[in-house]
Amino acid sequence: MEGMLRFSEERFSKAFYYSPHSLSLCYLDSGKFIDANDSCLKMHGYSRDEFIGRSTLDLNLWVDMDERAKYLKDIKEKGFAHNHEVRNYKKSGEIFVALSSGVVIDLNGEQCLFVLKSDITELRQYQREISRLDRLNLISEMAAGIAHELRNPMTTVRGFLQILGQKERYIQDREHFNLMIDELDRANSIITEFLSLAKNKVVDFKKQNLNTIIKAIFPLIQADAMVTANYINIKLEKIPELLLDEKEIRQLIFNLVRNALEAMPPDEYLTIKSYLDGSEVVLSIQDRGIGIPLDILDKLGTPFFTTKDNGTGLGLAICYSIANRHNAKIEVKTSPEGTTFYVRFKISA
Structure with missing residues (x-):
């Protein structure tokens, strides 16, 4: 019996330490950690000495304390929590999304929590990308038709305003006519940006x-960069x-650089890199701002969504x-230390 128990413990130990899951x-x-496997340490970015003996609160792992409260509520009421989607900070400050399950177990007379986590950050990014492309495709189909219908009457109105503005009897209103023409030109520039979303746009x-x-x-x-009192670093590697x-x-x-500069306080560095990553050429633009809030992150690239007072919400949509x-x-990738946009180009055969 003792031999069977030892064998069972050895099997559990191997399964624990060599599991690809956290x-x-x-x-x-x-809440202090007693043990963790290498997958868990790698997922969170800590060494064993940094991790063991500290709690999730000590390590500031939770992005959203409401998620923690719901997780612990299930643990206390049911004795387990199953597949909670949680957001955690890595040691670097980077946020990742995980499915977390936990169960209360008895260990030498002490109640402990056994936790399994699976990183689903890439899956959620992929789902966001599919959703974003669906929205872009829908709007791009609208763009060409709507733009043409809007431009024709605007051109007519602009022409008559110019004619009226040159007449002597309207000289006192010339300033108002010029203002209306400027606003029509602004609307026309927005339509031009809108047309950049069209997926059938001719490219060279x-x-x-x-x-x-x-x-x-x-x-x-x-x-x-000089306008915002910032600096630019470029690090360009050999690429095909x-x-x-x-x-x-x-x-x-x-568009990406201007967004990054607007996100940074003065006297910071923006870094532009190019490098080869497997079968892809990567352009990265990294700012030293305060990061992008999670509720905004999901809406990036949505046409006409903007957090700027004078923005059209088309800049990032055009980038996508x-x-x-x-x-x-x-x-x-975003964290409280800044945001990096990666544009990954597939190498042509």
């Missing part, structure tokens, strides 16, 4: 190097040529459309 054990009352693909485009627009990016529409890639970089036309993918 497994941990903590005291129920204090040519084999060229992303680094060449970045270097060409670097002086303009530096000028933008891609099929790119230069005008569109310029617009994508400008450009990436889509280039068969590229945009990923976002």
Whole structure:
């Protein structure tokens, strides 16, 4: 019997330490970790010495304390919690999404909590991307038709306003006419941006190097940074040529850089990188702002959604459309220390 028990303990120990899933054990009352496998330590970004003997509160793991309260409510009322979707901080401050299940067990007369976690961050990002593309496709189908119908009457109105503004009897109203013309021009520029969302927009693909485009627009990016009293770092590695529409890639970089600069306080560095990652060329733009709130993160790239007083909400939507036309993918990683946008281009065969 003793031999069977020892064998069972050995099997549990191997299953615990070598499991690809995050497994941990903590005291129920204090929440302090008794043990954790390597998958758990890697998921959270801590060494064993940093993790064991501390609680989730000590480590500041919980992003949302309401999620913690619901999780503990199930543990106390049922003795277990099953597949709670939770958001946790890594040691680096990066947020990840996990499915967490826990069960109360007795360990040498002490009540403990055995926890299993699976990282579903990539799955949720993929689902967000599919949803975002669906929204973009719907709006892009509307864009071409609506833009044409709006532009025709606006052009007519603008023409008559110019004629009326030149007549002597309306000289006292000329300032008002000019204001109306300016507003029509502004509306027209928004329509032009709106048309950039159209998935059937004509693009001029040519084999060229992303680094060449970045270097060409670097002086303009530096000028933008000077306006916000910030600095630009570029770290460009050797990368292969891609099929790119230069005008569109310029617009994508400008939009991402300007968003990043607006997110940062003065005297900070924005870093632009290009590098090879397997079969992809990656453009990354990293700011040193305060991060993107979770409720806004899910809405990034939604046309006309903006948190700016004077924004149209089309800048990021256009970036996602450009990436889509280039068969590229945009990923976002955010933390209280800043946000990084990754644009991943597949290398042409």
